[in-house]
Each structure stands twice: as C-alpha cells, then as structure tokens.
Amino acid sequence: MTAVPPWDAFTATEAEVRAMVADPRWQGLPTPDRAYVLAARTLVTPDGDRWLFGTHARWHLLDPADGRWILACPPQGTRARRVGHPAAALTDAVVPDGYDFHAEPGSTQAFIGPDVPESLTEELRVLLRAGGRKSELDYPLTAFGEIFGSDVPSTVAAVWGAIMWCAYAPAFDGNERLITVFGEYLRRSLPGDDWVRWLPGPPLADLVTLVSERMRAGRRREALRLAATMADTAQILLRDSRFRPRALALLTMIEPMLRASHMTDPDDDAALRRLWLERCPPRLCRALLVENDPEAQFAHTVYDLVEALAFMPDPRAAAASFLADLSDSGGTLPARLDHRLRRAYEELRRAGLTGTSAAERTHPDGFPVRAGGVSTALKVAPPDRTSAAAVLGAAYATGLAWQRLTGAKVPERGLASQSALVARLVHERDDHTGLY
Structure with missing residues (x-):
C-alpha cells in the first residue's frame, strides 16, 4: 500500500488561494471582501508566526514588532494551523488583484553551469x-x-x-x-x-x-x-x-x-x-x-535566494551568509528582512562577518576569505549543477537589486560568498583550458 504523504497546511492553503484568485469573479470583488477571505486563511506555526499567501503568489510573514507583512519563504516541514486574522489589518499591498498571479516566475539561475542553448x-x-x-x-x-x-x-x-x-x-x-x-x-x-x-x-x-x-x-x-x-x-x-x-x-x-x-x-x-x-x-x-519598485525588487530577490537554498538544513542561515556580503553602511538592511532572516543576519553582524566584501582578501589559491575566516558560503554545498546555478543567480540578483536600491557597488570580481561557491564548482566547467 502506497504511503500517503502528511497533510501540509502551507501547500493546501496555497492551492486554495490560487484557485480563488483564478476564479473570474475574484477581480470583481471589492478589496475589503478579498481581504476578508484571504485573512480567514492565515496560518500560524507553533512558534506563533503568522503566514499569509498573498500578492505575487508568494508567502508573507507578519512582523510581530511592527505589524508589517514581509515577503518570506515558509519553513519546510513545519506544522501549521489555520487561524483567523482581522481583515482590516491587511494592507492593499498584500491582497492580490488577480493579475499578479498570472506572472511567469521564470528561472533564478545564473549562466554559471547550465549553458545557454x-x-x-x-x-x-x-x-x-x-x-x-x-x-x-x-x-x-x-x-x-x-x-x-x-x-x-x-x-x-x-x-x-x-x-x-x-x-x-x-x-x-x-x-x-x-x-x-x-x-x-x-x-x-x-x-x-x-x-x-x-x-x-x-x-x-x-x-x-x-x-x-x-x-x-x-x-x-x-x-x-x-x-x-x-x-x-x-x-x-x-x-x-x-x-x-x-x-x-x-x-x-x-x-x-x-x-x-x-x-x-x-x-x-x-x-x-x-x-x-x-x-x-x-x-x-x-x-x-x-x-518601477527597487524596494520590492530587492524583497523578491531575497525570497528567491531563500527558496534556492531549500536544500540546506537552515535556508535562512545560508541566505544570511550571502546577504552578509552586501555593503550596508547605513544599517538599513536588517529592517528590510523578515524577523526570522533578520535574526540570522544579526548573528553574523555581531560576529563581525557582515558588509565585508569591500575589504575581502584572497588566498593564493583563489578562495575569497573574510577577516573572520573563510566565507561561510563554503559550507553551502548544492546537490547538483542546477541547484548551484540557482543559488548563484539568486545571490547575484540580490546584489544587483541592493545596488539599484542603495547605490552600493557590486565588486567587479563578485561578492565574496558567490566567488567562494564558484571555486567549488569550477571543475564542472565545460572548458578547463588555462585553469590549472
């Protein structure tokens, strides 16, 4: 007898919301009515976090500090139950109009690994x-x-x-x-x-x-x-x-x-x-x-980065190691992250491992390092070439989005964690001439 996979509240709720938004009647509903039916499908995890599947067909996490809904990948393998949430507390920005669900997400892969046809x-x-x-x-x-x-x-x-x-x-x-x-x-x-x-x-x-x-x-x-x-x-x-x-x-x-x-x-x-x-x-x-919206673009690339790191035991901690490369002289980055990712980033900040790409050094063998030791991204081990390309693409897109948003430059030789990951994958290149 085939085993039945356990019921997953995130998967079930996402499917339900997608079906509602796909209904032709959805776009004709007033925004308060759409907010009401969406709020009724809010999920809560055992740690008290509240999740909502909203605009752009993506999950949003409620920040307990200020009540903002921030784009955030849901935790994997975590139990959740459905709870009510005040519809009036949902801003128009998280309530899908319907058109945003039709967007093709495309691929987050860079062109490192899988070739252009x-x-x-x-x-x-x-x-x-x-x-x-x-x-x-x-x-x-x-x-x-x-x-x-x-x-x-x-x-x-x-x-x-x-x-x-x-x-x-x-x-x-x-x-x-x-x-x-x-x-x-x-x-x-x-x-x-x-x-x-x-x-x-x-x-x-x-x-x-x-x-x-x-x-x-x-x-x-x-x-x-x-x-x-x-x-x-x-x-x-x-x-x-x-x-x-x-x-x-x-x-x-x-x-x-x-x-x-x-x-x-x-x-x-x-x-x-x-x-x-x-x-x-x-x-x-x-x-x-x-x-049109550099702030939203950065939020989506961070979402893509966490999603691309789903193979890691703790995708948020891994994503934080890539975000740590970004130059943040104004200290504005943490406030743009959901509170779970923010905690992971702050741990690296307290250890002196953030904003270091501008001062990166290089070992003779070409592996980028930080003042506090070898880049934490060296611990990121994608299971295959496709996954590696997705991580590199999402991480680089995040760097470019941060540059567009804040003016912080992306180093010409790439951010430290990305370069470290490339060094682990170089043996998979199609052309090895001149590498050794």
Whole structure:
C-alpha cells in the first residue's frame, strides 16, 4: 500500500488561494471582501508566526514588532494551523488583484553551469554580425560606452543591452559563447575573471537612449532599426526561462512602435521610457519591478535566494551568509528582512562577518576569505549543477537589486560568498583550458 504523504497546511492553503484568485469573479470583488477571505486563511506555526499567501503568489510573514507583512519563504516541514486574522489589518499591498498571479516566475539561475542553448546563441550571433556591419556614423554609440569601443555601432549595443536587461542574473561562465561572440567589439575586459563574468544589469533607460537619440536626430529609420534589433533579440531569448519574463516585457514595450505606420513615440528619454513601461499589462508587473519598485525588487530577490537554498538544513542561515556580503553602511538592511532572516543576519553582524566584501582578501589559491575566516558560503554545498546555478543567480540578483536600491557597488570580481561557491564548482566547467 502506497504511503500517503502528511497533510501540509502551507501547500493546501496555497492551492486554495490560487484557485480563488483564478476564479473570474475574484477581480470583481471589492478589496475589503478579498481581504476578508484571504485573512480567514492565515496560518500560524507553533512558534506563533503568522503566514499569509498573498500578492505575487508568494508567502508573507507578519512582523510581530511592527505589524508589517514581509515577503518570506515558509519553513519546510513545519506544522501549521489555520487561524483567523482581522481583515482590516491587511494592507492593499498584500491582497492580490488577480493579475499578479498570472506572472511567469521564470528561472533564478545564473549562466554559471547550465549553458545557454547552442541554437539560441547561434541566432544571436547572426543578429550581432548583421548589426556589426552597420556604420557607427549612422548608429553612434550613445549608451554602453563603458563596454564598447567608440567605433562600434549602436546596433551591437542594442543586442547586448537587450540580453543584459532581460537576464535575471547576468553572471556568465567565462567561456560562455553568448558573451565571447562580443569579444571583437569590447572596449576592455569584462568584469570578473576567467571563471565568471559578473556583468552589470543595465537600466531600461540605456536601451531607450539608443532609440530616442536617433529620433531626436531626425533619423527615425535608424531608430526603428535599433528598436527592431532589441525586439528580435528578445524574441530569441524567450526560449530560455532565465530571460523569458523580461524578454516578454521588452517585446510588449517595443512592438507597438514597430507596428505603427507612422512613428508617434516621443523622442524625450524620460517620456519614451515612461511610455514603454506603461505599455506592459499588469500580468507582467513582477518583471518590471526592477524599473518601477527597487524596494520590492530587492524583497523578491531575497525570497528567491531563500527558496534556492531549500536544500540546506537552515535556508535562512545560508541566505544570511550571502546577504552578509552586501555593503550596508547605513544599517538599513536588517529592517528590510523578515524577523526570522533578520535574526540570522544579526548573528553574523555581531560576529563581525557582515558588509565585508569591500575589504575581502584572497588566498593564493583563489578562495575569497573574510577577516573572520573563510566565507561561510563554503559550507553551502548544492546537490547538483542546477541547484548551484540557482543559488548563484539568486545571490547575484540580490546584489544587483541592493545596488539599484542603495547605490552600493557590486565588486567587479563578485561578492565574496558567490566567488567562494564558484571555486567549488569550477571543475564542472565545460572548458578547463588555462585553469590549472
């Protein structure tokens, strides 16, 4: 007789809420009514923590100190029971409108480990070569000048910008062909080393600038070509889940410009960016948090990080070891974490193991260390290549989100804990040439 798995309150409640929100009648309900039925499905664990499955189809944890609901992964294998909670205590921010449940989460994996499909890379290579044959006089480089030489046409930058903007976490194997095909156009070596290229996530404004500058110059045909190049790039990227959510958003923003018989989009940078963002429907809202809500984007990447570390005995403690790398001179990070994760982070802070990436040192064998000893991330041992890529992707995305939110720089050679994890995985690279 097949054993029946024990009933899990978190799984059951999530399924129930998803079914309610999927009902066409949900969006027609007044917000107080939606809050009422959601509050009735609040869970409480034996330690007294209260959990709610709410907006963006994610769990929220009630902070006992100030009553805020904070995005937080639920504990694994923990018993919970359903309790009532005052509906009036739920803010609109945690009550789903329905559209937010339609978002495709995509993949949190970086491009360290699982390769970009060869067919996808080849199509982008062909697109890049066509762009590289354009004249820099017709397509001057008005963005990404820190990446490419001044004689490189902006059609090349349009492909690069679309790839990097669409990537959840643009950290690539040093030998990843998707990056090496840009080699002849680069102004200098990319950030990182032979193992990993830790690349910046460009703002949408950089892509907009390439197009709007040509429009202001009266070169509307060239402006359309740049927009079409970005759209073609995004169309190819849809086949990889690490790009798909933002690639779909980018296509949605650009395609109306390409379909119009007469270009009516504004040529002002800020106005064009605003119009592009407004074209995205609510179901793509999470893909655009990186542009519209840096605070929420950081919260979601922290959620992704804890989720990616689910194989660890204590995912929160492991996540805290990665968060400890972030530079937090203002001391604002702990208040942005749920109280469980905050406790784990504070333990590292009291031990002097936080905010140390700026002062990291390196052993002769290349393993990053901290003043208090070897990075705690060396204790993180993903069970397989896919899990490792998910951890690295989520951790790097968290670093980029923190940079966008606070201005704290991400080191060119990566944050210490991520680099330590890479050192454990380097033997799994496809190309070992020059590593030993």
